[in-house]
Amino acid sequence: MNDTGVQEREVGTAEAADVDVDVVVIGAGQAGLSSAYHLRRTGFEPGRDFVVLDHAPRPGGAWQFRWPSLTYGKVHGMHSLPGMELTDADPARPSSEVIAEYFDAYEREFELRVSRPVDVRAVREGPSGRLLVESSAGSWATRALINATGTWDRPFWPRYRGQETFRGRQLHTAQYPGPQEFAGLRVVVVGGGASATQHLMEIAPYAADTTWVTRRPPVFREGPFNEEFGREAVALVEERVRQGLPPKSVVSVTGLPLNDAIQQALRDGVLDRQPMFDRITPDGVAWEDGRHVDADVILWATGFRAAIDHLAPLRLREAGGGIRVEGTRAVADPRVHLVGYGPSASTIGANRAGRAAVRDIRRLLAEAPVAA
Structure with missing residues (x-):
């Protein structure tokens, strides 16, 4: 069993697959669609040479599940998918609607033929040196895999003493x-x-009281998040995945932008x-010094x-708990590329990583003969 509690099965040669393809893309969010676009642009035929599998019920990736009050105007750093700009979006509309419609139009424009809803259960060694994607x-059976599954399906719930006794409601972002x-x-x-501060600023006018707690003091950063600063932040995240450590988010190393809304919330005590x-x-939360907050x-x-x-069946995890990645390629298995993982877990990063993954996969497929 791995450190997430998922039972690992023995790696071995599996039964023959229903379909043979060159590439399987798992996930149809920004990372998956970017990868599919570059596959199609470089000569791979959707449905014949590659397939895109998505477990969501409709287009939109994780965006379709965002809360209604997160309007498009509040979204920071949303970059268009390659080959098709997102234009004239109403900033007052929910981002879940705007981006889902954009992704839907994108899939149709480039005829990406996403299969959904499809739940991928396991990827393991398959016949003739291929990977077997079970769903x-x-x-x-595929010669290469682009994993673009993101993080939305794995919310992190910390555990604290007494958590099971709380009589109120607990929920995650x-x-x-x-x-x-x-x-x-x-x-x-x-x-x-950023989610915590956004929630607090939205909830405060409605709630009887709000309390904000963090493990470490928040870091607010003044000044623009320019390209040079962004590259430095991405490099820090990239170093973790090179070492086989679980990736941290880019925002964890950039700090929080000290914009007008944040400054006002600080002045107001929110x-x-x-x-x-x-x-x-x-009835709430307590500190060892005797303080207690009702909640x-x-x-x-x-x-x-x-x-x-x-x-998990491919046993890609390192001792540190993450998958060691060079660029987008899993070091333990060059057939596997992770897009939207670690340093590419942003909309612009996913676009670039999709292009890089396809470039490397084309080289891999050209060098490796097709097994009978």
Whole structure:
């Protein structure tokens, strides 16, 4: 069993697949669609040479599950997919609607033929040196794999003493319904990232009281997030995956932008950060120094982990718990590329990584003869 609790099966030669292809792309968010675009642009035929499998019920990637109050105008750093700009979007509309419609149009424009909903259960060694992708819709034997599954399906829930005794409601950012549902309630928001601050600023006008707790003091950064600073931040994340450590988000090394809304929330006391509590009580949270905050809701804005459990049969994880990656290629298996993982877990990073993965896969397929 691996460190995520997923049972690992023995690696061996599997049964013949339903379909043979050159490349399987798992996931149809920004990373998966970018990869599919570059495959198609360089001569791979959708449905014949490659397939895109997506477990979501409709186009939009993880964006389709975002909370309604996250309008398109509040989205930071959304870059268009390659070959087709996102233009004239209404900033007042929910980002879940705007981006889902854009992804849908993109899939149709480039005839990417995404198969959905398809749940990929495992990727393992297959016949004749191929990888076998097993799913709810059958299996594919493939010469190369682009894994673009993101993190949305793996919300991280910390564990604290007394958590099971709490009589209120606990929910994660992935389940955040919007601020109105917290009207008149006492809310503790846990987490030091952008989601936590966005939740707090939305909830504060409705809630009876809000408390913000983080493990470490938040770092607010003044000045523009320019290209040079972005490259430096990505390089720090990239170094972790080179070492086989679980990736951190880019924002974890950039800090939080000290924009006008954040500055106002700091002045208003909405972003009055408290150190992490030591335990959870039936009625709230408590610190060892005797302090206690009553709470009706604990909202865990504690981030996500990479959704890669289906790759467990390939045994790609290093001792540090992550998959060691050079560029997008898994060092332990050059047939496997991870796009949207670690340093490419941003919209612009996913675009670039999709192009790089396809370039490397073309080289791999040219060098490796097709096994009978």
